[in-house]
Amino acid sequence: MNDPKAYDGLSGLVFFLGGYEGVVPLVAKLWDGKPLLALPTRLPSPAWWIVSIAVLVVGFLLLCWIDVAKKRRFPNA
Numbered sequence: 001m002n003d004p005k006a007y008d009g010l011s012g013l014v015f016f017l018g019g020y021e022g023v024v025p026l027v028a029k030l031w032d033g034k035p036l037l038a039l040p041t042r043l044p045s046p047a048w049w050i051v052s053i054a055v056l057v058v059g060f061l062l063l064c065w066i067d068v069a070k071k072r073r074f075p076n077a
Contacts, residue, residue: 007070011063018059025052 001007025040025048027033034041040048040055 001073004070004074007066007073011066011070014059014062014066018055018063022052022056022059 001010020035021038021040024035025038028035028038028041029048040051042048043051
């Protein structure tokens with residue numbers, strides 16, 4: 001990754017996937033929705049909560065890790 005934009009693109013991808021697989025199932029279950037690609041909504045009751053929250057936590061940690069790596073690689077960017 002020789003460009004700061006690569007880190008930004010990776011951060012955007014992680015943010016999108018973390019939101020779509022973590023937040024969307026939580027909101028969809030409140031209104032009995034079935035998003036097409038949100039995989040946790042297809043799990044039984046206790047498991048989808050755990051998976052959605054785990055995706056949110058892992059996504060947040062990855063975003064922090066990517067930001068630290070970008071700042072270390074490009075301190076002036």
